[in-house]
Amino acid sequence: MPGGQERALRRRIRSIQSTKKITRAMELIAASQIVRSLTRMTANRPYREGMARIVVEAAKGDPAAAQKLLGEPSERQAVVVVSIVADRGLAGAYNASTLRATERLVADLSARGIAVRLFTVGKKAPSYFRFRHQEVERSFQGMSERPSWADARSVAAAVSAPFLAGEVQQVLLVSTRYRSAGSQFVETHQLLPLPEPGHAAVADVGSVAAPGEAGAATGSSRAGESQAGEHGSGTAPAGDLASGGYTEFEPDVETLLSRLAPRAVESEIFTAMLEGAASFFTAQQRAMAAASENADELVRTLTRIMNRARQDAITTEIMEIVGGAEALRQSKGA
Amino acid sequence: MPDGAFEVSVLTPESQLLHVDARAVVLRSSDGDLTVLNGHTPLVTDVVPGRVRVDPAEGDPVHMAVHGGYLQVETGLGLGASEARATRVTLLAGTAELASQIDVARAERARAEAEARVEELRAAQGRAGTGTGGAGAGGAGHAGGEGEGVVAEDLELAEAEAALERARVRLEVAGAGS
Numbered sequence: 001m002p003g004g005q006e007r008a009l010r011r012r013i014r015s016i017q018s019t020k021k022i023t024r025a026m027e028l029i030a031a032s033q034i035v036r037s038l039t040r041m042t043a044n045r046p047y048r049e050g051m052a053r054i055v056v057e058a059a060k061g062d063p064a065a066a067q068k069l070l071g072e073p074s075e076r077q078a079v080v081v082v083s084i085v086a087d088r089g090l091a092g093a094y095n096a097s098t099l100r101a102t103e104r105l106v107a108d109l110s111a112r113g114i115a116v117r118l119f120t121v122g123k124k125a126p127s128y129f130r131f132r133h134q135e136v137e138r139s140f141q142g143m144s145e146r147p148s149w150a151d152a153r154s155v156a157a158a159v160s161a162p163f164l165a166g167e168v169q170q171v172l173l174v175s176t177r178y179r180s181a182g183s184q185f186v187e188t189h190q191l192l193p194l195p196e197p198g199h200a201a202v203a204d205v206g207s208v209a210a211p212g213e214a215g216a217a218t219g220s221s222r223a224g225e226s227q228a229g230e231h232g233s234g235t236a237p238a239g240d241l242a243s244g245g246y247t248e249f250e251p252d253v254e255t256l257l258s259r260l261a262p263r264a265v266e267s268e269i270f271t272a273m274l275e276g277a278a279s280f281f282t283a284q285q286r287a288m289a290a291a292s293e294n295a296d297e298l299v300r301t302l303t304r305i306m307n308r309a310r311q312d313a314i315t316t317e318i319m320e321i322v323g324g325a326e327a328l329r330q331s332k333g334a
Numbered sequence: 335m336p337d338g339a340f341e342v343s344v345l346t347p348e349s350q351l352l353h354v355d356a357r358a359v360v361l362r363s364s365d366g367d368l369t370v371l372n373g374h375t376p377l378v379t380d381v382v383p384g385r386v387r388v389d390p391a392e393g394d395p396v397h398m399a400v401h402g403g404y405l406q407v408e409t410g411l412g413l414g415a416s417e418a419r420a421t422r423v424t425l426l427a428g429t430a431e432l433a434s435q436i437d438v439a440r441a442e443r444a445r446a447e448a449e450a451r452v453e454e455l456r457a458a459q460g461r462a463g464t465g466t467g468g469a470g471a472g473g474a475g476h477a478g479g480e481g482e483g484v485v486a487e488d489l490e491l492a493e494a495e496a497a498l499e500r501a502r503v504r505l506e507v508a509g510a511g512s
Contacts, residue, residue: 040348043348043349043350044347044348046343046345046350047345047346047347047350047426048347050343050345050406050424050426051426053406053408053424054378054404054406054424054426057376057378057406058378061378148348149346149347149348149428149429152347153428246375246376247375247376247377247378248375248376248377248378248379249377249378249379250363250364250365250377250378250379250380251364251365251379251380256378256379256380259380260404263404263426263428266347266428267347270347
């Protein structure tokens with residue numbers, strides 16, 4: 001029945017248009033949240049760099065004491081893996097790519113006979129891992145969109161505890177890094193022991209490519225660059241700064257470093273959460289913009305189909321009338 | 335930059351609290367009170383919770399409540415804009431606020447709340463302590479469960495005590511600072 005088809009199409013178009021209103025609104029909200037996240041990232045940067053400088057300084061002050069808390073672990077029997085994703089979806093591949101990278105890292109470590117204890121941030125993580133029968137030791141929720149310093153502290157305390165108690169030899173962090181509006185990528189960082197100054201913080205295992213964006217190689221080399229950049233203020237001027245070597249420490253370096261390490265981890269996690277939030281909103285904005293565009297496209301196509309259906313209906317009707325008239329005339333003539 | 339002044343920044347994870355040219359920074363580390371002047375020897379130290387005073391090159395001293403942190407003093411050539419010997423001081427604190435920004439009424443309320451909480455937890459712990467002593471001969475599995483409970487309680491108590499300490503520091507700094 002021709003009229004029925006037209007009505008069905010009209011209803012579909014209306015439904016797509018109202019979906020588009022929602023995706024458009026989400027796109028705009030995400031855009032404003034990006035700005036807010038970026039402001040917070042910028043505000044966090046001086047603290048993070050200051051923290052890196054102090055750790056470098058302390059490590060230079062007493063390399064022997066630093067050995068325990070810095071560098072690569074000599075052997076790994078157990079490892080803590082921390083994965084940071086979002087509470088909500090509708091953000092393209094943001095959650096999926098980080099979770100996939102985490103899963104691969106966990107599989108890789110397990111294959112080497114290393115026990116893995118998994119901690120996650122974000123509501124999307126536990127359901128993903130439950131489905132894959134991967135146990136999550138502890139999951140933090142409700143903080144991924146606007147992470148506060150207190151949130152970062154509680155996460156840091158939980159993930160550092162096994163390391164400080166000597167139960168694991170390494171703590172790894174998998175999260176999405178925000179480089180620019182056009183480039184975010186998943187990266188694996190070593191949280192504990194603290195990465196050796198001057199070395200890239202990117203762990204040797206499981207650097208992963210984000211879909212369609214910067215690959216693993218770009219990811220690692222970027223971290224190298226940024227490290228070099230950070231130390232531009234720390235290590236590089238040491239020659240003319242001449243403070244390296246006779247810096248005083250109160251209390252002694254070993255005590256200081258053991259107290260400083262948890263603070264450094266807090267700072268790293270906070271930064272990762274902020275960058276994760278910024279990446280989330282960027283991904284969400286992109287996904288919602290694509291969805292709105294697709295809705296436009298669908299409406300266009302469906303309108304065309306609907307018009308043709310209406311035209312067909314009209315044509316059929318005319319044919320019927322003409323046919324009827326013809327039949328009448330013939331019967332009259334006969 | 336005027337003579338005898340140096341760059342001071344006070345940083346928290348969420349903001350840069352202060353960035354000025356100063357003549358002196360007065361604070362307390364775990365080894366005792368400390369005043370940093372221009373040309374101070376390079377130093378890395380912890381900062382115990384309490385008042386930190388920064389004397390800017392111009393204007394009135396700035397008081398801050400710092401809830402624990404770390405201080406780095408860098409002195410050497412080529413720091414800052416000039417080629418000459420210069421000092422740069424960086425104070426990193428998880429939480430810190432300017433004395434002028436402290437809400438005394440709120441801090442007062444927070445102190446009362448924290449005090450009540452600490453007392454409540456201490457009392458509960460006292461009871462739990464004697465309880466564990468009495469039931470000391472209980473099964474091993476049971477003891478494990480209790481142990482965990484005590485750890486969680488300890489954490490809560492530590493948190494409440496930290497909150498109380500923060501409120502005290504705030505009130506102390508706000509009282510004499512402004």
